[in-house]
Amino acid sequence: MSPDDALQKPLPAPDADTAAFWRGLREGKLLLQHCRACGHVQYYQQAMCRACGSEELEHRAASGRGKVHSFSVVHRAPGPAFKADTPYAVLLVELAEGPRMISTFTGGKPEDVTFDMDVELTFDRVAEEITLPRFRRA
Numbered sequence: 001m002s003p004d005d006a007l008q009k010p011l012p013a014p015d016a017d018t019a020a021f022w023r024g025l026r027e028g029k030l031l032l033q034h035c036r037a038c039g040h041v042q043y044y045q046q047a048m049c050r051a052c053g054s055e056e057l058e059h060r061a062a063s064g065r066g067k068v069h070s071f072s073v074v075h076r077a078p079g080p081a082f083k084a085d086t087p088y089a090v091l092l093v094e095l096a097e098g099p100r101m102i103s104t105f106t107g108g109k110p111e112d113v114t115f116d117m118d119v120e121l122t123f124d125r126v127a128e129e130i131t132l133p134r135f136r137r138a
């Protein structure tokens with residue numbers, strides 16, 4: 001690994017199950033999978049409904065609204081590429097549609113984050129193919 005590689009943040013690699021999800025983010029939509037069989041809504045993309053096993057899933061864009069269910073502030077960077085970002089807040093956001101997702105806080109200081117705070121989705125384009133979902137105070 002060259003020193004330059006160490007400064008590159010690891011990026012997610014879209015696969016067959018998640019390609020639509022990443023395309024959605026590039027278009028400014030956070031896609032959730034809704035199960036036509038049981039109504040379960042899931043965030044993490046996969047071929048089957050985690051509640052009932054049905055493959056009858058359809059993508060729908062999330063409203064972008066949510067609440068901070070839990071969070072922690074990262075003071076020590078997990079690698080050199082993240083050093084300039086610290087301290088930052090890692091959020092466990094409960095989306096209005098139900099699923100919880102891990103993301104990061106943007107648009108303020110990590111000290112601003114509180115439990116149950118209303119947040120809204122923003123899109124952070126970090127590479128040609130990759131746009132990351134992040135949250136700011138609503």
Ligand SMILES: [Zn+2]
Binds near residue numbers: 036040050053054
């Ligand atoms: Zn289901």
